Amino acid sequence: MNKFSKYITSIFFTVFGLLFLLSPQLTYAEETKDTICNGVFIDTIDVSGMTVKEAQEALDNHINKLRNTSFAILVGDKSIIITMGDLDYKYEANNHIRSAIGLGKSGNLIKRYKDNKDIEYGKKVYPLTYTYDEAKLRKIIEVEAKKLEVQPVNASYTRENGVFIYTDHKLGSIMDIEPTFKAVKENLDNWNRMGFVVNAHVLDVEPEFTRAKLEQKKSVLGEYTTQYTSSSEDRAANLANGARLINNALLYPGDVFSSYDYLLPFSVDNGYYVAGSYNAGRIEQSIGGGACQVTTTLYNAVLFSELDVVERSAHSMTVSYVDLGYDAAIAEGSKNFQFKNNTDMPILIEAFSEDRKITFRIWGYESRDSNRKIEFINKVIKEISPPSKEKITEDPTKPTSYKKVTQKARKGYEAELYKVIYVDGVEVDRVLVNKSYYHAEPAHVTVGTKK
Numbered sequence: 119m120n121k122f123s124k125y126i127t128s129i130f131f132t133v134f135g136l137l138f139l140l141s142p143q144l145t146y147a148e149e150t151k152d153t154i155c156n157g158v159f160i161d162t163i164d165v166s167g168m169t170v171k172e173a174q175e176a177l178d179n180h181i182n183k184l185r186n187t188s189f190a191i192l193v194g195d196k197s198i199i200i201t202m203g204d205l206d207y208k209y210e211a212n213n214h215i216r217s218a219i220g221l222g223k224s225g226n227l228i229k230r231y232k233d234n235k236d237i238e239y240g241k242k243v244y245p246l247t248y249t250y251d252e253a254k255l256r257k258i259i260e261v262e263a264k265k266l267e268v269q270p271v272n273a274s275y276t277r278e279n280g281v282f283i284y285t286d287h288k289l290g291s292i293m294d295i296e297p298t299f300k301a302v303k304e305n306l307d308n309w310n311r312m313g314f315v316v317n318a319h320v321l322d323v324e325p326e327f328t329r330a331k332l333e334q335k336k337s338v339l340g341e342y343t344t345q346y347t348s349s350s351e352d353r354a355a356n357l358a359n360g361a362r363l364i365n366n367a368l369l370y371p372g373d374v375f376s377s378y379d380y381l382l383p384f385s386v387d388n389g390y391y392v393a394g395s396y397n398a399g400r401i402e403q404s405i406g407g408g409a410c411q412v413t414t415t416l417y418n419a420v421l422f423s424e425l426d427v428v429e430r431s432a433h434s435m436t437v438s439y440v441d442l443g444y445d446a447a448i449a450e451g452s453k454n455f456q457f458k459n460n461t462d463m464p465i466l467i468e469a470f471s472e473d474r475k476i477t478f479r480i481w482g483y484e485s486r487d488s489n490r491k492i493e494f495i496n497k498v499i500k501e502i503s504p505p506s507k508e509k510i511t512e513d514p515t516k517p518t519s520y521k522k523v524t525q526k527a528r529k530g531y532e533a534e535l536y537k538v539i540y541v542d543g544v545e546v547d548r549v550l551v552n553k554s555y556y557h558a559e560p561a562h563v564t565v566g567t568k569k
Contacts, residue, residue, distance in 0.1 A: 154218045161209075161246040165218055173215045181209060184248075184311060191259070191302065193293055193318045198262040205250040205258075205306075214244035250306060256299055263293035263318075270325035273332045276366040277468050277481070284332060290323035327370065327464060337484040339465065340423030343477040344415045344439045346408070353393035353408040357476050360412030361469040362389070364478075368466050369459040374428055375467075377413050377448050377455045384409065384450060396434050396447075401525055410447045411439055412476065413455040416467070417446035419478035420457045421494060421537070421551065423465070424486070428456040432554035435528050443496040443535030443554045461485065491540045494551065502530030505560040516566025523563050530558030 154173060156166040163180050165173040185203035221242060270290030276283050297319040305314050346357055364380045384390050384406030393407030410433065417430060418440070430446045431453040437445050446455040459465050465482040504527035513520065535551040 152219055155221050155242075157241040158218045158221060159241055159243045160214045160218065161244070165215070170215055170219055173218065177215070181207075187311065187313055189302075189305070189314045189316070191262075191298065191316050191318050193263070193266045193320060194268075194291065196266050198259070198266070198318075200255075200258055202250065205254050207248065207250045209246040209248050212244075212246070214246070218242075218244060252303065255302060255306075256295075259293070259299055259302070260295055263295060263298075267292050268323075270323045272325045272327040272370060272464075273329040274368055274464075275332055275466065276368070277466060282336070284329050287325045287328045290325070291320050292323055294319035294321050332464065334463075334483060336466075336481045339425075339461075339480045339482040339484065340419045340421065341477065341479040342415055342418035342422065343475050344411060344418075345475050346411060346439065347474045349408065349474070350393060352391035354471075354474065355391050356393055356406055356408040357411055358471040359389040360409055361471045361476055361478075364412070364416065364467055365469040366466065368464055370464045371459055371462055374456055374458045377416075378450070381406075381409055381412065381448065382450060410437070410445070413448045414440055414445045415476050416469070416478045417455055418444055419467075419480050422492070423480045423482070424492070425465070425480070426458040426460040427551075428458050429454050430552060431455075432552075432556060434557050435559060436531065436556045441496055442498060442531055442533035442556065443552055444494070445554070487541075489542050491543075493538050493540075495536050495538055497534045497536065498531055499534055500532040502532075502558040504528055504530070504558040508561045508563045509559075511562065511564045512567045513564050514567050516564075517568050518566050520566030521563060522565075523561055525559070525562035527561040528557075528559040531556045 153167050153169055154165050158165055160173070160177060161180070163173075163176050165176060168176065185207050186201060188199050188201045191198040191200070268291045271288035273287035274285045298316070301316050301319070305316060346354055349357070360381055367375060367380060369375055382388075384404070386405065390406040390409075392403050392405050394401050395404045395407035395410070396402075397404070414437070417427075420427060432443075433445050433447045436442065447453045448455055461482055462485070463483040465480055468479040468481060470477055511524070531554075533554045533556070535554070537549045537551050538545055539547040539549070
C-alpha cells in the first residue's frame with residue numbers, strides 16, 4: 119500500500135471513530151415517546167409499534183392471563199382447583215422493553231444497521247423466565263388434601279336372638295402428598311400455558327377394627343341381674359324401656375358410656391311411664407321412675423367386667439334391689455352413671471328384661487388370666503338411726519282425726535365396697551371401689567286439718 123492509500127484509510131477510521139463516539143444514545147424520556155420496530159416480540163407478545171407504556175400494559179395483561187389460568191388435581195370424585203396466581207406465578211425482572219424500544223435506533227451506526235438487518239431476516243424475540251412458588255404449591259396440596267380425606271369406618275356388630283350380626287367396615291382414603299406434588303410440579307415445569315388435570319395419588323386406609331377382627335371369639339366379661347317382682351306395671355315398663363334403649367350399645371376402646379346419652383329424656387315420647395322415684399328424701403311419682411335400677415344393674419355388670427367407672431353416685435336412701443354400695447343412681451342434671459371401655463377391643467352391652475328381671479351382659483374379648491377371679495364385698499362403716507320426729511304433711515281435705523304414715527322411717531348408712539382379687543384361689547389384693555352415704559329419714563305422716 120502506498121503512502122496515499124494509508125493516509126486515506128487513516129482518515130476513514132478516524133472519522134468513523136468520531137461518529138461512533140458522538141452518536142446519540144436514546145434517553146428514557148425519548149423511549150417513552152418512541153415506538154418499537156416491527157417484528158419484535160417479548161415472549162409470545164407482539165410489541166411491534168408499541169410505546170413503552172403500551173408494551174408494559176401488554177406484558178401485564180399477558181402475565182395476568184397466565185396467573186388466572188387454573189389446573190385441577192382429581193382426588194376420587196372430588197377436585198382441587200388451583201390458579202397460577204395462587205402459586206405467585208410471575209416473570210423475572212428484565213430490561214426487555216427498554217431494549218426493544220431502542221432496537222435499530224440506539225447505539226452507533228454499525229449497531230443500528232445490524233439491528234435493522236436482524237429484524238429484516240426474522241422476528242426478534244426477547245424470552246421471559248417464569249417462576250412459581252413451590253412451597254405454596256406444597257402447602258395448598260397439604261391443606262386441601264386434609265379436607266378431602268375420607269375417614270375409614272370401623273366394622274360393628276349387634277346381638278339379636280342370641281346371634282351376633284356384623285356390619286362390614288369401610289375403607290378410608292388419603293392423598294399421598296409427595297408423588298402428587300411431584301406429578302403437579304412436572305406439569306408446571308413443562309407448562310404449555312393451558313389448563314391441565316393431574317390425578318392425585320390416593321392411598322386406601324383400613325380402619326382399626328375390620329370385620330375379620332371383630333369376628334374373633336367373644337366372651338361375657340361381666341353380667342348382672344336384678345329383680346323387680348313387687349314393682350308396679352308402670353315401673354316394670356320403665357325398666358324394660360331402659361333395657362331397650364341401652365341394648366346393643368357398642369363402645370370402642372377409649373369410648374365413654376354416659377347413661378344420659380341413652381336414657382334421657384325421661385318423657386312419655388321416649389317410652390317412659392309415671393312411677394315411684396326418690397326426690398329429696400321422699401318417694402314421689404315421676405316420669406321414668408325406676409331408671410335407677412337400670413343404671414344400678416348395669417353398674418354391677420361393669421364392675422365384674424372390670425371396666426373403668428368414670429362417674430357413679432349412691433342413692434339418697436337405701437334401695438331394696440341391691441345391697442349397700444352396689445347401687446348407681448341417675449337423676450337428670452345431678453347424678454349420672456358413666457364408664458369407659460379400658461380394653462383394647464370393642465365391647466357390646468346386651469340388655470333385656472323378662473320374668474320381672476333385668477339383665478345386663480357385657481361382651482368383649484377376654485384377656486384376663488383364667489386363674490384370676492374377683493368378687494365384691496361391702497362393709498357397713500356406720501349405721502345411723504332415723505330422726506324420731508316425724509315429717510308432717512297437712513291435708514286440709516281430711517278431718518283432724520286423720521293420720522296416715524305415707525313413708526316409713528329409714529336408717530342411714532355409711533358403707534364401703536371392695537373388689538377382692540384371687541389368683542389360684544388365694545387373695546392377692548383388696549381394692550376400695552366406692553364409699554356410699556345413705557341418709558336417715560324420719561317417718562313421713564299426713565294429718566288432716568279440716569275442722
